[in-house]
Amino acid sequence: MHDLILHHYPMSPFAEKVRLMLGLKGLAWHSVHIPAVMPKPDVIALTGGYRKTPILQIGADIYCDTALIADVLEHRVAEPPLFPAHARGLSRALAQWADTPLFWASMAYTLSPKGAAAMFANRPPGEGQAFAADRAAMRTNMTLLRPADGTSAYRSYLRRLANMLDDQPYLLGEVPCIADLAAYHPLWFTRTLNPVLADIFDATPDVLEWMDRIAAIGHGRPQRLSSTEAVGIAHAATPEPIRPDEVFQDDHGIPLGSRVSVAAEAFGTEATEGTLVGATRTRYTLERHDERAGSVHVHFPRVGYVLKEIKA
Structure with a gap:
């Protein structure tokens, strides 16, 4: 193999x-x-x-x-399963939502003009412009959220995640699954790559605690x-x-x-x-x-x- x-x-x-x-x-x-x-x-x-x-x-x-x-x-x-037996369909559906609306809302917020300036402030000259041009070429014919609209959606989505974590450690129960990993990665981008904008998580402390649990999973070997x-x-x-x-x-x-x-x-x-x-x-x-x-x-x-x- x-x-x-x-x-x-x-x-x-x-x-x-x-x-x-x-x-x-x-x-x-x-x-x-x-x-x-x-x-x-x-x-x-x-x-x-x-x-x-x-x-x-x-x-x-x-x-x-x-x-x-x-x-x-x-x-x-x-x-351990990525798709738990009790929620195979739900875990896939939630992951697909996280990979699309949640992801693009987080990007509209995190890579807003203010966010992009902070993210590339200490990077080599021209790196930010090259990144922006590359991603623009990948978004041909896509309708993007404006930063303000993306921020509003991002805040709403974070509250929805927090609601799912009211009485359980992970989104669909007692153990992590694909839904958690998919919902985590756009939030990780904000918190880890652009911490200047991480105050958006202050209103949802349960989400921050959940993120810490996901990060503790690690990357294997x-x-x-x-x-x-x-x-x-x-x-x-x-x-x-x-x-x-x-x-x-x-x-x-x-x-x-x-x-x-x-x-x-x-x-x-x-x-x-x-x-x-x-x-x-x-x-x-x-x-x-x-x-x-x-x-x-x-x-x-x-x-x-x-x-x-x-x-x-």
Whole structure:
């Protein structure tokens, strides 16, 4: 069984979500630090176009999007569960809310003009402008919350989280699950990366105590690996074969073996092209070849992604 390789950078909130998944399950993993902004040549060698952070690599299999990464880790190590038996659907639904409305409200607040100035005040000259330009390119055709509207929504969402913590230590009961990790990571970004704005949590002390409990989970057992080494591992490996019992779910009229593209619906819509070799009820799998990475399978969740056939 190939080792887990996480491609991430320290300040990435979605990477923090996955780092905590690895910690919750007590896993050892290889940590590959990648650039926060483009260009990302080693990432693109593996994914073929997808550039959001993080990605999970297992040999020559590349898993995109934290929702899919959660499923992969749950399948690999079932206990402790990310999706508790008493709230499988609820935990997924709450995590999806946290990854979208909560996340974007927190970003509107934390990266407001005041917040961005504070966050990049002690960084190298030009880093803030480069970050802003990179993220603007990823938000093509997105409608963003204005800082004041984002702040109002963020305060409301924090109160809702506090209400869920009135009589229990975690959002859905006595133990943490995917809902906690997803709700935590945008708040972590505010509190840890931009503490000048962390006073927004003062009105919800229960949320602060919960955040401390989540932080105590830790990140498992990471070991550094270079991105060049990770690309070499992919080249030397063979993608896991598509299991014969995996049911092909055809919602698009696109047969297996077709040349296709997959891209996110909204944020970070750079497409990955390849041959469609798998389409289950939860994911798409594309086979592609790269001169440096060799033959790889790139996996995407169905929810939040657009599959298109590439006509000859």
